[in-house]
Amino acid sequence: MAAVASLARLAAAFVLLAAQVACEYGMVHVVSETGGPKGKDYCILYNPQWAHLPHDLGKASLLQVRDWTGSVLCSPSDLPAKGFSNQIPLVARGNCTFYEKVRLAQGSGARGLLIVSKETLVPPGGNKTQYDEIGIPVALLSYRDMLDIFETFGRTVRAALYAPKEPMLDYNMVIIFIMAVGTVALGGYWAGSRDVRKRYMKHKRDDGPEKQEDEAVDVTPVMICVFVVMCCSMLVLLYFFYDQLVYVIIGIFCLASSTGLYSCLSPLIQRLPFCKCRVPDNSLPYFHKRPQVRTLLLALLCVAVSVVWGVFRNEDQWAWILQDALGIAFCLYTLKTIRLPTFKSGNSIMVEVATGPSDSATHEKLPMVLKVPRLNASPLALCDRPFSLLGFGDILVPGLLVAYCHRFDIQVQSSRVYFVACTIAYGIGLLVTFMALALMQRGQPALLYLVPCTLVTSCALALWRRELGMFWTGSGFAKDLPQPAWVPAAADGPQPRADSDTTTAQQPPGQEALPASLPAEQSPEPPVPKETEASAPPREPESPTGLTPKPAGLPDPSA
Structure with a gap:
């Protein structure tokens, strides 16, 4: 039976x-x-x-x-x-x-x-x-x-x-294409430029609060394993406790997106030539560094934007604009902060965040998507999917590869050929996704088309340029490169210290007095540009007794 x-x-x-x-x-x-x-x-x-x-x-x-x-x-x-x-x-x-x-x-x-x-x-x-x-x-x-x-x-x-006929594609696909490709291109460019700027300008120390930037986080095998375990656990918990955990994820998104929005707007605010006043002296945990008032106002604005979205997130008429803005800021912040130290560590998993179960008691949707309302009047827009969606994973996973390509361009001085090719490949992969959506008339896993396009293009370009080995291992990414010779020196040249037991690195020709000895505890000299080294006389080796030999052609001060 x-x-x-x-x-x-x-x-x-x-x-x-x-x-x-x-x-x-x-x-x-x-x-x-x-x-x-x-x-x-x-x-x-x-x-x-x-x-x-x-x-x-x-x-x-x-x-x-x-x-x-x-x-x-x-x-x-x-x-x-x-x-x-x-x-x-x-x-x-x-x-x-x-x-x-x-x-x-x-x-x-x-x-x-x-x-x-x-x-x-x-x-x-x-x-x-x-x-x-x-x-x-x-x-x-x-x-x-x-x-x-x-x-x-x-x-x-x-x-x-x-029953009107469904259009092959909605016009909102153009908006999604511009947002996705623009976010990937801007995030990849920003990540690469920020990384190389921090590496090459490391000798300049500025402890001011407006000069401090968040440290980049390298993706490691341990991090990937932890990420996989967390994603699997979250998926299982969402399956059984969706109505409760959806509010936790909404809260996390508000916090992360407000942080990302602040990170994106802070460099623009720092460039303003006015309103540079600081907080008065105090002993508070964060304010003791006396941050600028304009940065505090920016932080309040970012928090206010995320709170407004959190309160009115179900207003389909306009809340999607705030969600997309916060989502783009979150993706840019993630691309800037997380980097691939080598190409071989870039294997990722795709976590496809759907719109939530249809039998949910709360009818809340997970906010981890960019969404744009359909512009064509159709039953599909009215009934099943009033918005076209693109998950954050479809931006972040290829975006990490685009950022890696930009950093590799700077390393090998290839005029950003890898960055441009990978960005174009991402756009082509997104167009292929739209074509599959039009032919099958159902939602498509975008990474199924984006990952092959970007991976094949990047590897083929590296193979054609005979740089596949360097591209695969990411030579030089795991450690800071030495100071390049083309970094300009200060306008007045290196200045000696005021204390008496400090010596200058070099003396201009015709200098009458030179120090007689070099203290043993003296720290190494800062790097000197090649142009300065070319115009200065060659350095003589130090004597075993610690005394500096008398340069040729100069009078002996002891005479």
Whole structure:
């Protein structure tokens, strides 16, 4: 008996799968009979095998809607005395099959049937014989939309059922493309420039708070293992405790995004020539460094932006703008802070953050995506996915490779050829993702196309330039390079210390007095540019007694 029950459930699952393949999204356009507000479209889920819907609203019949939700319409006794002549009845879902409901509605003169469901919308399925018998459309309408219809238009309304064709691609893909490619390019360029600037300007010490930058974090095998374990654990916890953990992730996103926004705007604020006043002397934990007032105001602004998004995150009309701005800032901050020391350590996992389970009690969505509302009017935009999404992982994972290419360009002095090629490859991979989305008409894992495009392009370029070995190992990235000769010296040249036991590195020609000895505890001299070394006389080796020999051509001070 258990085997028979299992087979029965398996057969039911196949039937449901076949019905889901046949289902389509459509629209019901509702207007008031009394001339109230402008008409509005609502989402419906229908099966075109019952009856096709016109693609144009102008070709759809505007019929009276009959509120019959007090009945499930499963027996002839549930029909009204005068039937549903030229009407579209609204009936409740349950207690019988869709075929039994639509057969009774069609027999009583209905021109269509809307089944109101408080649960998740499922396609109204049947078999071929039933499809041939029925000639009116049948669709499911959500209970929430039914309440909105009656609240907005009243109880006397007219409706037209239609299903406009889905466009191949939405215009919002252009916005997503610009945001994604721009973030990857800017983040990769910023990361590489910041890294090489810190390496080559390390000899300049400035402990001021506005000069301090966050240290870069190298990706290590241990870090990758910890990241994988954390991601797997979080996915399992989200599966069982989504309604509770979603608020934790929203809070983490607010904190991280405000930090990223401050990191992106702080360099711009530091360049302003005014408002450089500092906090007065104090003993507070952070303020004892006397930060500038403008940096504090910037920090308050960044926190305020993230708080505003956190409070109004479900406002679909405008909250997505704040989410995208905070998300881009978070990605730029991550690309600037995390770096790949070698190319071989760049193997990553893809954590695809979806929009959350449909049966979630909170209906909250994870904010780890860039999203742009659809610009084309379509059932898909109204029903299933009103936004086009791109996960942060689709930006960060290829972005780390773009940043690595920029740093490698600076190392080998290749005029940023790796950086430009990898950025273009990312854009091509994103276009391939959009093409796959248009052909398959369903969400695509973008990294499936982005990773091969960027990896193959970078490796092929390194192989063509005969630098694949250096590109793979990242020679020189794990440690700081020595000070280059082309870094300009100070305008007045190296200055000697004021104390008496400190000697200068070199003396200009014609200097009459030279120090007689070099103290043993003296620290090594700072590096001197090549131009200075070329114009100075060659240094004589020190004597074993610690005395400096008398340069040739100068008088002996002891004479």
